[in-house]
Amino acid sequence: MSPAGTADEQLIRSLFDEHAGSLYGYVLRLTGDPGKAEDVVQETLLRAWKHPDVLADRPIRAWLFTVARNLVVDHHRARKSRPQETSDEALAVLPAEDELERAVESWGVADAIAALRPEHRAVLMETYYRGRSVKEAAEVLGIPPGTVKSRTYYALRALKLALEERGLAP
Amino acid sequence: MSLGAHMLGALDADEAARVETHMETCPECRAEFEELSGLSALLSRVSEEDVEQVASPPTAVLDRLIAASARRRRVNRLLMGLAATVGAIVVGGAAWMFVQDGTGARTNTAATAPAAGLASAEGVSPQFNKDAPGSSGGNDLVAPSPGPSDAASDPSRIMLAPVPLIARNNGVEARITPVQSGGGTALDISISGVTRGTSCRVIAVALDGAESPAGSWTIDAADYPRGGTATATFTAHTELSMDRIKRFEFRTETGRVLVSVPNNH
Numbered sequence: 001m002s003p004a005g006t007a008d009e010q011l012i013r014s015l016f017d018e019h020a021g022s023l024y025g026y027v028l029r030l031t032g033d034p035g036k037a038e039d040v041v042q043e044t045l046l047r048a049w050k051h052p053d054v055l056a057d058r059p060i061r062a063w064l065f066t067v068a069r070n071l072v073v074d075h076h077r078a079r080k081s082r083p084q085e086t087s088d089e090a091l092a093v094l095p096a097e098d099e100l101e102r103a104v105e106s107w108g109v110a111d112a113i114a115a116l117r118p119e120h121r122a123v124l125m126e127t128y129y130r131g132r133s134v135k136e137a138a139e140v141l142g143i144p145p146g147t148v149k150s151r152t153y154y155a156l157r158a159l160k161l162a163l164e165e166r167g168l169a170p
Numbered sequence: 171m172s173l174g175a176h177m178l179g180a181l182d183a184d185e186a187a188r189v190e191t192h193m194e195t196c197p198e199c200r201a202e203f204e205e206l207s208g209l210s211a212l213l214s215r216v217s218e219e220d221v222e223q224v225a226s227p228p229t230a231v232l233d234r235l236i237a238a239s240a241r242r243r244r245v246n247r248l249l250m251g252l253a254a255t256v257g258a259i260v261v262g263g264a265a266w267m268f269v270q271d272g273t274g275a276r277t278n279t280a281a282t283a284p285a286a287g288l289a290s291a292e293g294v295s296p297q298f299n300k301d302a303p304g305s306s307g308g309n310d311l312v313a314p315s316p317g318p319s320d321a322a323s324d325p326s327r328i329m330l331a332p333v334p335l336i337a338r339n340n341g342v343e344a345r346i347t348p349v350q351s352g353g354g355t356a357l358d359i360s361i362s363g364v365t366r367g368t369s370c371r372v373i374a375v376a377l378d379g380a381e382s383p384a385g386s387w388t389i390d391a392a393d394y395p396r397g398g399t400a401t402a403t404f405t406a407h408t409e410l411s412m413d414r415i416k417r418f419e420f421r422t423e424t425g426r427v428l429v430s431v432p433n434n435h
């Protein structure tokens with residue numbers, strides 16, 4: 001493989017690693033169709049790869065989500081064979097601009113949580129998302145309650161830091 | 171240390187009360203607690219499923235992306251070979267004719283295929299595609315193409331090149347290089363002459379008239395990094411195989427046909 005190919009592949013891999021999960025989650029919410037969501041993620045990342053200038057000088061997250069959103073909307077419109085009849089339905093699925101912004105933020109939070117160390121993520125999952133008490137979480141995870149407490153604390157600190165890095169600090 | 175668990179409401183009632191009492195007399199803990207509390211609004215915006223989704227991205231997409239980038243490189247190399255050949259033809263004076271013919275009217279495949287290397291005739295400069303055909307830019311028709319001479323001098327390699335379909339209409343030029351991909355067709359597309367801000371989509375029209383959307387995009391500023399008219403390139407995909415496709419249509423959001431590209435393959 002040529003050096004250029006390797007560089008391309010690296011760029012694609014890093015785009016994928018950083019954005020594919022949240023982008024896919026977002027598009028899946030919009031379409032409800034895993035196959036279509038994969039296609040949209042693929043096309044979105046391909047565009048980012050082909051437009052390196054985009055990666056350089058704007059918030060890439062917002063750009064990617066916008067492209068993906070537009071693809072979803074366009075696919076929806078294109079499915080209707082007669083364009084003049086589409087306006088109402090197309091508008092119904094078109095997320096508003098502030099919704100898009102919110103989605104970028106929310107998926108950024110999901111990213112930050114997913115990127116925590118596994119033991120930190122695990123305590124947050126138990127104590128927050130599954131609503132377990134410290135005692136219950138300790139049993140589920142097989143660690144002492146004191147460890148659940150300290151890990152929860154450090155998990156939240158780490159999360160705060162990760163959110164700040166993403167410009168999502170509360 | 172219990173502040174995090176307290177913030178998440180995971181402490182039992184006794185311990186929660188003890189933490190509250192402690193914070194009344196400890197400004198440091200109080201401040202720390204308030205800082206952590208800011209997180210709860212953000213935590214509430216995502217679900218456990220969201221986090222799992224993020225942690226398990228669709229790896230099939232990665233494979234397809236890498237395959238697409240490799241394919242694109244191959245196509246570019248082959249087109250560069252074509253470009254080099256066209257350079258030779260242009261010097262002989264033959265190519266000029268069909269470029270003239272092609273302006274304003276629709277031209278297509280067989281005759282125009284080598285014109286892939288002549289995009290510069292329309293002032294097109296492929297910004298994103300540094301090794302794309304026609305990267306000599308400008309309006310100089312006889313500019314030597316930068317293609318590798320070995321590809322150009324070997325006719326068998328040119329024969330293997332996926333031949334682009336080309337059509338023009340009212341200043342819009344579309345080029346589609348179809349590559350079979352699974353049961354369907356991947357389309358490397360470049361289009362120039364479209365006004366910035368135009369939402370376009372490309373549709374594959376089957377022999378029986380059925381329409382299959384292959385992709386869509388908005389020509390935005392990113393497509394014109396140096397201003398003016400440039401070529402936007404992107405990849406689309408249709409589930410139709412090439413032998414079932416009659417033509418491709420580029421349409422605006424409102425359904426107006428920008429340019430129609432017949433499939434002469």
